[in-house]
Amino acid sequence: MATHMAASSREGKKLNDGVFWAGQAAQQAIAQYGEQAVVNATVGCYAGEDGELGCLPTVEALYRTLPIDDFITYAPPIGLPEYRQAAIAETFEDQRPDGYADAVATAGGTGAVHIAITNYSEVGDTVLTTDWRWGIYGGLCQEVGRKLAAFSLFDEERHFNLPAFAAAMTDILSRQDSLLLILNTPANNPTGFAMSEEDWDGVLQICREQEAKGKRITILVDIAYIAYAGEKNAVRQFMKKFSNLPPHILILFAFSMSKGYTLYGQRAGALVALSSSRDVIDEFVELGRYSARTSWSNVNRAAMTLLVKVRQDPKLQQQVDAERQAFFDVIWKRADLFMQEAAQCGLRIVPYHGGFFISIPTDDASAVCRRLQEKRIFAAPLAQGVRLGVCSVPLHQIQGLALKIKEAIEDM
Numbered sequence: 143m144a145t146h147m148a149a150s151s152r153e154g155k156k157l158n159d160g161v162f163w164a165g166q167a168a169q170q171a172i173a174q175y176g177e178q179a180v181v182n183a184t185v186g187c188y189a190g191e192d193g194e195l196g197c198l199p200t201v202e203a204l205y206r207t208l209p210i211d212d213f214i215t216y217a218p219p220i221g222l223p224e225y226r227q228a229a230i231a232e233t234f235e236d237q238r239p240d241g242y243a244d245a246v247a248t249a250g251g252t253g254a255v256h257i258a259i260t261n262y263s264e265v266g267d268t269v270l271t272t273d274w275r276w277g278i279y280g281g282l283c284q285e286v287g288r289k290l291a292a293f294s295l296f297d298e299e300r301h302f303n304l305p306a307f308a309a310a311m312t313d314i315l316s317r318q319d320s321l322l323l324i325l326n327t328p329a330n331n332p333t334g335f336a337m338s339e340e341d342w343d344g345v346l347q348i349c350r351e352q353e354a355k356g357k358r359i360t361i362l363v364d365i366a367y368i369a370y371a372g373e374k375n376a377v378r379q380f381m382k383k384f385s386n387l388p389p390h391i392l393i394l395f396a397f398s399m400s401k402g403y404t405l406y407g408q409r410a411g412a413l414v415a416l417s418s419s420r421d422v423i424d425e426f427v428e429l430g431r432y433s434a435r436t437s438w439s440n441v442n443r444a445a446m447t448l449l450v451k452v453r454q455d456p457k458l459q460q461q462v463d464a465e466r467q468a469f470f471d472v473i474w475k476r477a478d479l480f481m482q483e484a485a486q487c488g489l490r491i492v493p494y495h496g497g498f499f500i501s502i503p504t505d506d507a508s509a510v511c512r513r514l515q516e517k518r519i520f521a522a523p524l525a526q527g528v529r530l531g532v533c534s535v536p537l538h539q540i541q542g543l544a545l546k547i548k549e550a551i552e553d554m
């Protein structure tokens with residue numbers, strides 16, 4: 143019998159991460175057959191056409207000039223004041239809604255989601271999100287004693303499924319006084335889907351109706367991939383709708399420097415809050431300070447400094463914007479080719495509007511991924527389908543991929 147030391151509540155706990163295992167399998171195949179012989183669509187970071195991980199040139203140059211003090215000095219748990227302001231500015235760009243706003247520095251977007259869950263849902267309660275989603279939301283909820291429920295993101299026509307959302311809200315709020323809703327848009331992981339203005343109108347209308355019945359609603363908008371969703375103000379237009387909401391509807395944003403600044407490993411992000419109530423924002427700041435100090439203490443000061451320097455210098459900002467656009471142009475070309483070929487061969491995919499991933503719906507993603515692995519194609523198996531990282535697969539490897547996936551599905 144194996145020896146255990148862990149607390150009984152932790153026994154047998156394991157990270158069940160299909161994306162990670164698919165990535166491991168791809169690495170093994172690359173070691174065996176060479177990079178050119180393997181399509182690795184499991185990666186969730188941008189790579190150029192040469193297959194190398196991409197860093198925005200301005201970010202790299204600036205990061206290397208920062209003094210050692212920026213790397214080794216503690217930062218305030220809540221984040222550098224200028225960083226908090228910069229994170230708010232970058233979250234909203236020119237689409238800042240009316241209301242009070244503040245921000246707390248977090249260990250990446252993951253940290254932002256974590257402290258949103260701990261502070262804005264009750265222990266034992268259910269958090270609501272979409273069925274197509276980032277797999278880590280479930281673990282983040284479970285780890286702090288919350289459940290995660292999902293509504294179907296798409297209707298039959300593959301539009302946002304407002305009736306499913308309304309039904310899920312009504313159901314959960316028949317048992318709870320408050321609800322945290324997580325929506326990852328635009329450039330949803332894993333689908334690339336973005337909610338439209340009308341979708342947001344519908345969601346906010348339902349939230350208002352629930353609030354009027356005395357419920358407290360928090361919407362966490364996960365904008366991890368917003369830098370690769372299109373023109374920055376166009377993709378933020380929906381944010382204006384958050385102006386002057388009732389005090390018991392709180393809007394949070396999970397802001398991350400991982401993708402937008404290609405600083406994945408540097409662990410910098412922020413939870414940004416917007417409310418019509420000053421009290422709600424004051425409370426948010428105090429809770430954020432407490433959560434940060436008791437979770438990761440403080441975050442990477444150098445990454446925070448970098449954001450501040452970029453946001454305070456219009457020339458640097460323009461350069462970063464242009465470089466991101468160039469990365470997104472490359473991603474778009476790949477996604478476009480894949481979508482064209484999918485249409486030609488009749489492969490059904492989830493609507494892609496931007497971001498790092500495209501998804502193919504299937505009931506047995508694991509089996510499809512196994513079949514693809516026989517052709518040395520590695521993709522991430524999810525509950526609803528197969529995820530392809532168009533962020534990292536070079537264009538020449540995208541060619542013909544749709545047909546191979548179609549065949550793998552038909553072989554089943």
Ligand SMILES: Cc1ncc(COP(=O)(O)O)c(C=O)c1O
Nearest residue numbers: 250251252276326331366398400
């Ligand atoms: C949907 C989504 N949200 C948030 C994150 C958080 O990323 P990070 O913690 O690196 O900022 C990710 C990362 O993959 C993601 O896919």
